[in-house]
Structures are given as structure tokens and as C-alpha cells.
Amino acid sequence: ILTLTRPNGPLTIDCSTPVKKLQANARLHAYLTSEIREEDLQAVLRDLARANGIDADGPRLRTLMSWDEIRRIAAHPLVTIGAHTINHSNLKRLSEADARHEVGDVRAMLQAELGEMPRHFAYPYGYASAVGCREVGFARDAGYTSAVTTRHGVLRAEHAGFLHALPRISVNGRYQSLAHIRTMLSGVTTPLANAGKMVVTI
Known part of the structure; x- marks a missing residue:
């Protein structure tokens, strides 16, 4: 109960x-x-x-990575550390000032710990009720090069105009096999998950 x-x-x-x-x-x-x-x-x-x-x-305390562990991972040539807000809040439910703080101030925090300003951002939750045009503007204003939602989709040339509202492929508990990943990366599942749309933004 x-x-x-x-x-x-x-x-x-x-x-x-x-x-x-x-x-x-x-x-x-x-x-x-x-x-x-x-x-x-x-x-x-x-x-x-x-x-x-x-x-x-x-x-x-038992499961979160320490800053030393993150620094070791960040030093790997195949790893890029991005930002994901300070408190993993639903940005759409915050005031403008609080949302901008979550999106923007985390960059300085990461730079202080890792020595490099993050260039990429992932919206917490990332679905429609958590990120819209306002939040995309906050990520752009904060100086990120790109930002990803959790909308399902592959990148296409048209996304050059939507660099702060990019879809992504989720490799989660349901779809972890190589066959699943190859199918999703082919783009065939993008229109199936988005009412026929091939270019997925917000």
C-alpha cells in the first residue's frame, strides 16, 4: 500500500x-x-x-558517480560530456528565471569541475509536456551548440535549422539488441512513431 x-x-x-x-x-x-x-x-x-x-x-550516495569518476571518463577521446540541468526539473513547469538558471548555470558548474564548457544539452524528460519552443530558446540563449529532446527519430539534413530541438534514438530497456538499434538507425521507425513525420523537432 x-x-x-x-x-x-x-x-x-x-x-x-x-x-x-x-x-x-x-x-x-x-x-x-x-x-x-x-x-x-x-x-x-x-x-x-x-x-x-x-x-x-x-x-x-552509493550509485551516483563521483566527480573524479566523471573526470576519468571525460578524458576518453570517444566521450563528450554534455549538460542536463542542475536538478533534472521539468523545465516547462518552472518560471522563466528558474528554467534559465537550470539550463544555463549548469554550464559553469561543469566547466569548474571538468575544465571545459559543455557544448551540448539534453532536456530533462524531453517529451512534449517538458520541452517546447520556450525551453528551446533557453538552450539556444545559454550558448549550447545543440540540444536533444526524447522525441524518437533520426537526424536529417533539415535538422540544421533545429539544432536545439533534435530527436534521438533511445537505447533503453526495451530496445537494447543490435537488431533493434540498426532498425531504429535506419530511420524506418521514425514516421511510425511520429504520425508519419520524417523530420521530428518539437
Whole structure:
């Protein structure tokens, strides 16, 4: 059982079976991304973890890379370190000032730690309700060379005019085989995932 505290009363979610866990995940996602202010999200997550006996800092401290580890990776000739905001906030739900801070100030943070200003940016979440024209403008204004969404698609010549709203191929848990990757890189799945569109932006 998972209990969410809301202004209009607690919401109890059944997590007793695999199917109900999937339903609970969808409900929790909707709650956190539409009913909670983005600025309050971290505090709500900490309260939720505490109420369910979870040490929110434990996994973070064990699983996040250290700056020394990132510096070692960044030194590899095949690695480019990009930026992804400071707090992984949904930029569309932030004020202009806060969103610009997330997009722009992370560049200086990374430069201070890695010795190089990042040239590329990936929008947190990257879907339509997280990045639009306003957020693309913020990435452009911050000085990035390019920025990627999570819209599914391959790059085409036309994307030269949309360098801060590029699609990408997601190699996630569902599509990790070489056959999947080759199929997606061929471009055949781009129109299938985008109502027939070949040039995917925002």
C-alpha cells in the first residue's frame, strides 16, 4: 500500500500485485508530474520515501558517480560530456528565471569541475509536456551548440535549422539488441512513431 498526502485528503494506492504495481507507477507519475509543483517535488519525494521506510540518500550516495569518476571518463577521446540541468526539473513547469538558471548555470558548474564548457544539452524528460519552443530558446540563449529532446527519430539534413530541438534514438530497456538499434538507425521507425513525420523537432 502506498499513501499519497494531498490537500484534498490522502490517496491510498494498492501495490499488492505486479499489475497493480504498474498501475501504481502510472498513478504516482501522474501525481508527481501534474499535481505537485515542480519546486516542491524534491521535498515531496523525500517525505514519500521517509513515510515508506526508504532512505532517500542511501541509494544516491552509493550509485551516483563521483566527480573524479566523471573526470576519468571525460578524458576518453570517444566521450563528450554534455549538460542536463542542475536538478533534472521539468523545465516547462518552472518560471522563466528558474528554467534559465537550470539550463544555463549548469554550464559553469561543469566547466569548474571538468575544465571545459559543455557544448551540448539534453532536456530533462524531453517529451512534449517538458520541452517546447520556450525551453528551446533557453538552450539556444545559454550558448549550447545543440540540444536533444526524447522525441524518437533520426537526424536529417533539415535538422540544421533545429539544432536545439533534435530527436534521438533511445537505447533503453526495451530496445537494447543490435537488431533493434540498426532498425531504429535506419530511420524506418521514425514516421511510425511520429504520425508519419520524417523530420521530428518539437
